[in-house]
Amino acid sequence: MKKYLLLPLMLAISACVPASHPGVVTRAAMEPASTSSLPAMKRFTVHQSLxxxxxxxxxxxxxxxxxxxxxxxxxxxVFTRFEGPVTVRVIGAPPPTLGPDLTALLNRLRQEARIDISPTSGPNANITVEAVSRRTISKVLPQAACFVAPNVSSLDEYKKVRRTAQTNWSLLKTRSRVSIFIPNDASPQEVRDCLHEEVAQALGPLNDLYRLPDSV
Incomplete structure (x- = not known):
């Protein structure tokens, strides 16, 4: 297996549950918790890949x-991936923690997996991260905290084509545009978890295997 595939592989093995729709890649919605009852956010230190x-x-x-x-x-x-450098942009109303967390994640992908991935503000980004409310996401997928979809660049576009071949992962041959929809009113840790999981699945494997213990 090529080295640049290892981090997306390990990141994709994260704590998802089966999607509410068989063709959608999601993270399960969690019950809201008050900020005071939440543990401190997990912070990544310098990591040595083994x-x-x-x-x-x-x-x-x-x-x-x-x-x-x-x-x-x-x-x-077929296995699909982006061919060439990957750009990522953020739209919507992101919470304050999303920007720094995304920067840290992209740095890890570049340094540990040697993926040519970088932020952009341009409309033609390969990966669009759109931050919207949990209520907005639940209107589209009631059981999802966040999800990723191919061949769209916004939630409005996804809603128009969600039941067409355009957003069918099984018909995809190569990845060029992918959107990630993340809640902007969830806890900082949930936003981070969604960001890590969905960016990994936007780049690499779409499945989750609970039996693999050494996942991110």
Missing amino acids: PAPRSNNDLSLDFIELSFRMESGKELP
């Missing part, structure tokens, strides 16, 4: 299952 403690054969089988099957169990005929 080889996975499993055989190459097992790692290959895990990668195949992650890459060619969705959370719902739906099969994917």
Whole structure:
């Protein structure tokens, strides 16, 4: 497996539940909690990547299952990815923590996975992160805290084409545009969790495997 695939692979193995729709990649919505009752946000320190403690054969089988099957169990005929440098922009009404968290995440992807990924303010970004309210997300996908969709650049665009081939992951051959929809009124930790999970799935494998313990 090429080195640049390892971090998206490990990031994608995160705490999702099956999507409410078989063709959608989501993170499950959580019950709101008051700020005073929440633990301190987790902070990443300098991280040293280590080889996975499993055989190459097992790692290959895990990668195949992650890459060619969705959370719902739906099969994917091909592995898709961005071909070339990837740009990321933020739109909507992001909370104060989203910008620094996204910067830290992009730095990790560049340094640890050697992915050519960078922020942009241009409208033609490969990945668009749109920050909207939880209520807005729940109107589209009631069980989702956040989700990622291909071939759209905004939630308004997604709502217009959500039931068409344009947003069907199983029909995708290569990735060029992906949007991530994240709540702007959730706890800072939930926003960070959504950001890490959905950016990873925007870049790499779409599935989650709970049996893999060494996930981010």
